[in-house]
Amino acid sequence: MRESTTPAAARLLVDCLIEQGCDRVFTVPGESFLQVLDGLGQQSTIDVVTCRQEGGVAFMACADGAMTGRPGVAFVTRGPGATNASIGVHVAMQDSQPMLLFVGDVDSEMRDREGFQEVDFAAFFGPIAKWAARIDSADRIPEYVARAYSTAISGRPGPVVLALPEDMLSRETEAKPRPRVEAPAQAPCPDAMQAMMALIGDAASPVAIIGGAGWNAKAREYFQIFAERLAIPVATAFRRQDAIAPSSKVYAGNLGYGPNPKLVERVRNADLILAVGARLGEATTDGYTVPQITAPDRKLIHVHPDPNELGRVYPADLAICAGMAEFAESAALWDDGDAIDFDAGAAAHAEWEAWATAHPNGHPLDMGQAVQFMRDTLPADTIVCNGAGNFAGWWHRYWRYAGYPSQLAPTCGAMGYGVPAAVAAALRHPERTVVAVAGDGDFMMNAQELATAVQHGANLMVIVVDNGAYGTIRMHQEREFPGEERISATRLANPDFAAMAEAFGGWSARADTTEAFKDALVAAQGRSGLRLIHCRIDIEQLAASGASVSGLRSR
Structure with missing residues (x-):
């Protein structure tokens, strides 16, 4: 078999990313951008993080952009890959975070025939991105990449989506990368x-x-x-x-x-x-x-x-x-x-200070006391990552976000953000303690990314607050339609989350009481790699967090 080289267009795209300062990309591989994968594999400047689902990919890129101020970069394939990743684009837009999503696309000759996994990405992503476009000419790759970076970081930061036709990535080109772009200086008048x-x-x-x-x-x-x-x-x-x-x-x-x-x-x-x-x-x-x-x-x-x-x-x-x-x-x-x-x-x-000081609430596992113990035990600059749900109210109220950045959480109320964000944070800041906090419903949205954490050697702690329900929706439900017989679609039958973490290759502990949580946290702090604490609480403790989540699509 003859030895093949990475096509010039794909090499150029990778070189453009390097010129813009990209040092990490997140991806689920797809056949629509094999050329880029080959190009990424032939260099050592950009770390390639292989994920398990495109929603996790996009959340990681969004979180990475939030930490660096430069676009977090993601690569996904067309159709299912792009639609899975759309949640991260939505979060990046509503959270005003710079992000760049590359989508492998159908061959140019197949366009507009509703070919295999074909989607009009400019139309699909247009309403939830700052800019969505398709690169049809290999010679214009430097132009599009530089414009994407400039758009993502200028004014209100946000996501840019670029589609990459499969045949375009195989073309020859002599174009060269454009210089690194920076956000324009905006001094006040x-x-x-x-x-x-x-x-x-x-x-x-x-x-x-x-x-x-x-x-x-x-x-x-x-x-x-x-x-x-x-x-x-x-x-x-x-x-x-x-x-x-x-x-x-x-x-x-x-x-x-x-x-x-x-x-x-x-x-x-x-x-x-x-x-x-x-x-x-x-x-x-x-x-x-x-x-x-x-x-x-x-x-x-x-x-x-x-x-x-x-x-x-x-x-x-x-x-x-x-x-x-x-x-x-x-x-x-x-x-x-x-x-x-x-x-x-x-x-x-x-x-x-008075509001943010937890007082005992009488529950066996008092989450307010648990967060306060975390505050006394973990470093002040710990990065706390969470998705959406009533559980987050304990950290929002009682945790002190002392470092910068130290809070990675979606302002648009998307579930499943915490674990992927924690993976990105652990890779970006290996010198800092990183904790993902998640409700049981929230955690299961992207639990598969624990495999990504283990594969890439990320040091992170995961705290799963398990009440056996989509708790926020249950709270709304009980307010709008009171009565046990009116509860509908909010109960959850959960796995053993501690055993699940061990199956991924991590360390785990279970906590049903405040003292058990304290012991587990101390044990977790003394270890490295993936560590998970499965906290089992009473559904009635929800209101004790002080959270009021009216209008938020979360659990």
């Missing part, structure tokens, strides 16, 4: 900053809501300096709790589902809202009611990197289009000679 400080100076009870598109470590550091200088209470948007250090004397807690009622009242009664990075979406604002979309006695300053988000839902009295880091640095260094000190941040922080 000095006049806008002056206007912002004037509005803040005129306020009596302002509140900041932060975290979201383009937030990074620099934005976190500088905004904290700014907020602490003014002593303005700072709330984080839904599942953006690592946007400020929880130890900050002005951190007031998180908005979303199950917030501190005292924080809700602060936001409701604020005469000025300073929203930085947050879209002010449905979850953060409790259905666009906290704060109200319009209020005659309240001002809104909205800072966002994408002009299309400014004024989209909430009319702003002052709209500032700027990058998060650039804005935060300008705010921290701003000095107009007038000292502003509201002295409300400390009181709001004390209210959060």
Whole structure:
């Protein structure tokens, strides 16, 4: 058999990714992009992570983008592969995270005949991606890849989908990769900053809501300096709790589902809202009611990197289009000679401290006490990953997201995100402790990715909270249709999750009591590789988490 070489087009695509700084891709292999797989196998710059289902692939890429600020990269095959991966594209879009999904596509000559696994990917992904296109010319691969990176990281970050016709990947080309692209610098206008400080100076009870598109470590550091200088209470948007250090004397807690009622009242009664990075979406604002979309006695300053988000839902009295880091640095260094000190941040922080301290609830396995023990036992910069469900309320309320990044959780309420995100985090940050927390229904959405974790040597801990039900939907069900006889479709017959982890090659323990959980956590911390703790709790403990999940598609 003659020795074959990787086709030029496929080599070029891999070289373009390397030029853009890609060092890892996630994939389920498919025959539609064999040429790219061959090209990836002939180089050592990009780590190839082989996954077990395309939903896990896309979640890992989304999480990787959230951690690096560069697009997480995924490769899947056409038809079933692409449709499975669509959930990760949806999450990346609603979470404003940079991601690049490559889809192997049908041969150009087969197009528009509804060939084997054919889908019009531009039409399919168009509504849930920033850009979806097809590369028909091998010579234009550098153009498309560079544009994909630029689109994914500019303005409001998000996902890009590129279809790769099978025959195009086999063509000859002499094109060369384009240079690495960076997000455009977006410094705030000095006049806008002056206007912002004037509005803040005129306020009596302002509140900041932060975290979201383009937030990074620099934005976190500088905004904290700014907020602490003014002593303005700072709330984080839904599942953006690592946007400020929880130890900050002005951190007031998180908005979303199950917030501190005292924080809700602060936001409701604020005469000025300073929203930085947050879209002010449905979850953060409790259905666009906290704060109200319009209020005659309240001002809104909205800072966002994408002009299309400014004024989209909430009319702003002052709209500032700027990058998060650039804005935060300008705010921290701003000095107009007038000292502003509201002295409300400390009181709001004390209210959060009281709210975020767990008290015994009388259940054999008290999850509030369990999370508090985790806080006392694991490193402060532990990365906590979760999908959707009522179980997450314990961590949202009682965990301290001290590091950055340290919270990987889908703001769009997608189930099955936690385990894949934890795999991506463990590979990206092998020096840090990574924990996936999942409900039983949530865990089973992507439990197969435990195999990926073991195969690639990821060190991660998984905590499965098992109540034998789709608990959030059960809670809604009991509220809307009370009575045991009205319970429908929410009961679950679960496997032995501890035995399941051992079957994948991991270590496991079971916990039915708080003390058993503590013992298991200590034992798990002293080990490496995959570790899973199967927590079995009473369905009635749901409400004790303090979670209120009205409107969230989760379990």
